[in-house]
Amino acid sequence: MEQYTQIGNVRIKKTAVLAPMASVSDTAYRLLNKEFGASLVYSEMVSAKAVTYMDKKTFELCKILPQERPFALQLFGSEPQTVALAAKLCMQFSPDIIDINMGCPVPKVAGNGCGSALMKNPHLAAKIICACKESVDIPITAKIRAGWDDNSINAVEMAQALEAAGVDAIAVHGRTKTQMYSGKSDINIIKSVKQAVSVPVIGNGDVKCAQDCIDMYSKTGCDLVMVARGSYGNPWIFRSIDFIADGKDFSEPTLEERLETMLYHFSKIIEFKGEAKGMHEARKHAAWYITGEAGAAKFRARCYTLSSYNEAKALADEYLKYIKSHCSYKEGYCE
Ligand SMILES: Cc1cc2nc3c(=O)[nH]c(=O)nc-3n(C[C@H](O)[C@H](O)[C@H](O)COP(=O)(O)O)c2cc1C
Known part of the structure; x- marks a missing residue:
C-alpha cells in the first residue's frame, strides 16, 4: 500500500525527494527527476535579499511549472524580516512549501551569516522560522546539518528550537559544515533528531541507491528521504525507489x-x-x-x-x- 508523509497540507509519497542543488537542480533537472519518480522537488537556493531587491535573475530561479508540484522553494538569508518578506514576495510563484537553507557551507553564504552559519545560532534560526510563519500561510520547512564541526554537533538542539518556532518539517544532512561534502554522513544524527521532534524529518546524506534509501528509512525512522548527488546522471534512483515501494520489479537501464x-x-x-x-x-x-x-x-x-x-x-x-x-x-x- 502506498504511504504518504504530510507536511502541513502537502501530501508527499513516502519514496524519495530531490534535494536542492545550486547549479544542478534547475527546471530541466527537476522535471526529469520528477518524471522518474521524485516525490517532491526543491528549487536551487535563492537569496532572500535578492528577492527583496526584485532581482530579475533571482525571480527566474523561483518559477514553477505545474508538472513540478509539489514544489519547495528554498531561500537563504540571516535576517528574519528580510527572509519573511522574501517568502511573501515568493508567493506570486505559488510554491507549495518554503524551505529555509540552514546548511550551505560555501563561504559566500555561510560567511554572511546565512546557511550553515545559522547552526551556530539556533535562536536566530528559530526567529527566521517564526517570522516566515507569520508572513505566509504555507508550510515552512528547514534544511539543517549535523552541526558546525565535530565539536559542536547540535542538530537535535537546533531541530527542537525550530519545532518550538513552528517549523513544519526538518531535513537533516548528517554532515557537519566543516565536512562540506566529504567524509560520511552520520545516520545516527538523523535518528536522534527524529526521536527528538514530532514534525516530519527528512533524512539526507549518501543515498546512492534504493537500498541506501530503505536503510535510511529503517535505521532512522525518518518520514522522507532526500537524494542529492545520487541522482547525478541517474534519475533511475527515483524510479527504483518508487517501484520497490509499489512492489514492482525494477531492472537497471541498458x-x-x-x-x-x-x-x-x-x-x-x-x-x-x-x-x-x-x-x-x-x-x-x-x-x-x-x-x-x-x-x-x-x-x-x-x-x-x-x-x-x-x-x-x-x-x-x-x-x-x-x-x-x-x-x-x-x-x-x-x-
Ligand atoms: C552541487 C551541489 C549544490 C548544492 N546546493 C544546495 C542548495 O542550493 N541548497 C541546499 O540546501 N543544499 C544544497 N546542496 C546540498 C545537498 O542538498 C545535500 O544536502 C548534500 O549534497 C548531501 O546529500 P548527498 O550525500 O545525497 O549528496 C548542494 C549539494 C551539491 C553537491
Whole structure:
C-alpha cells in the first residue's frame, strides 16, 4: 500500500525527494527527476535579499511549472524580516512549501551569516522560522546539518528550537559544515533528531541507491528521504525507489536507455536555457551519465567540449558503437 508523509497540507509519497542543488537542480533537472519518480522537488537556493531587491535573475530561479508540484522553494538569508518578506514576495510563484537553507557551507553564504552559519545560532534560526510563519500561510520547512564541526554537533538542539518556532518539517544532512561534502554522513544524527521532534524529518546524506534509501528509512525512522548527488546522471534512483515501494520489479537501464535519457535531459535543458548556454551546462551531466560505464574514461574528456545537441547525439552514437565493438558489455568487461 502506498504511504504518504504530510507536511502541513502537502501530501508527499513516502519514496524519495530531490534535494536542492545550486547549479544542478534547475527546471530541466527537476522535471526529469520528477518524471522518474521524485516525490517532491526543491528549487536551487535563492537569496532572500535578492528577492527583496526584485532581482530579475533571482525571480527566474523561483518559477514553477505545474508538472513540478509539489514544489519547495528554498531561500537563504540571516535576517528574519528580510527572509519573511522574501517568502511573501515568493508567493506570486505559488510554491507549495518554503524551505529555509540552514546548511550551505560555501563561504559566500555561510560567511554572511546565512546557511550553515545559522547552526551556530539556533535562536536566530528559530526567529527566521517564526517570522516566515507569520508572513505566509504555507508550510515552512528547514534544511539543517549535523552541526558546525565535530565539536559542536547540535542538530537535535537546533531541530527542537525550530519545532518550538513552528517549523513544519526538518531535513537533516548528517554532515557537519566543516565536512562540506566529504567524509560520511552520520545516520545516527538523523535518528536522534527524529526521536527528538514530532514534525516530519527528512533524512539526507549518501543515498546512492534504493537500498541506501530503505536503510535510511529503517535505521532512522525518518518520514522522507532526500537524494542529492545520487541522482547525478541517474534519475533511475527515483524510479527504483518508487517501484520497490509499489512492489514492482525494477531492472537497471541498458546503456542505450542511459544515453537516450541523457539526450532527452539535454533537450529539456535547451528548451529552458537555449542551446549555447544549455549545452555548456549540459557538459557536466554528460560526464555523469557515463561515469562508471565501461570504456568511459576515453569519452569523458570529450563531454566537456560539447556545444550543440547534435554533437552530444554524435558522441552518444560513437560511444555506443565503441562499446559494441570493443566490449563484452553484458559482463562489464572492456578490451
Ligand atoms: C552541487 C551541489 C549544490 C548544492 N546546493 C544546495 C542548495 O542550493 N541548497 C541546499 O540546501 N543544499 C544544497 N546542496 C546540498 C545537498 O542538498 C545535500 O544536502 C548534500 O549534497 C548531501 O546529500 P548527498 O550525500 O545525497 O549528496 C548542494 C549539494 C551539491 C553537491
